[in-house]
Amino acid sequence: MKTCLVVDDSKVIRKVARHILETLNFRVEEAGDGQEALNRCTVAAPDVVLLDWNMPVMSGMEFLRALGNSAVSPRPKVVFCTTENGIGHIRAAIDAGADEYVMKPFDRETLQSKLSLVGVA
Template structure:
């Protein structure tokens, strides 16, 4: 079974994402910020990461940059899930190594589509 890590400071968003991912046959782990997510990745590298941008402690962009420097950190498919819709912000996420970008709010069809495009499904 593939492992997905949901990193978002909102418990509600994590819960919604967990349901969607479990319906897509993922085992799901959760983190409330980028630092917690990075610690998780150092223990077990996920197949996919759904990543929020704006979080306390370590934001999504910093998490992504640091993940890509970790041993095996190039493997997870990272999908940003954010309210950030400025084209320059989206481009900076993709330039930093994100595989796809989803605008909040999202649903199961959008997540499945983006994970398919990222090569996880």
């Protein structure tokens, strides 16, 4: 069973994402910010990280950079999941190491499509 780490400071978003991911047969873990996510990845790397952009403690972009500089192996696929929809934001996320990008709010079909694109669904 594939694992997904849902990283978002919103408990509601984490709950919605968990429900969708579990219907797609993922084992789901949660983190409320980038630092917590990095700590979890260091202990056991998930197959994919569903990552929010704006969070306290460590933002999604800061997490991506830290993950890239870490010894986490194998490196999980990262799908940015955010309300930031400008082409500049999307380019910055991809340049920082994100594998794919999904807009909030998202539904099961959209998320499944993005997970397929990165090779984990």
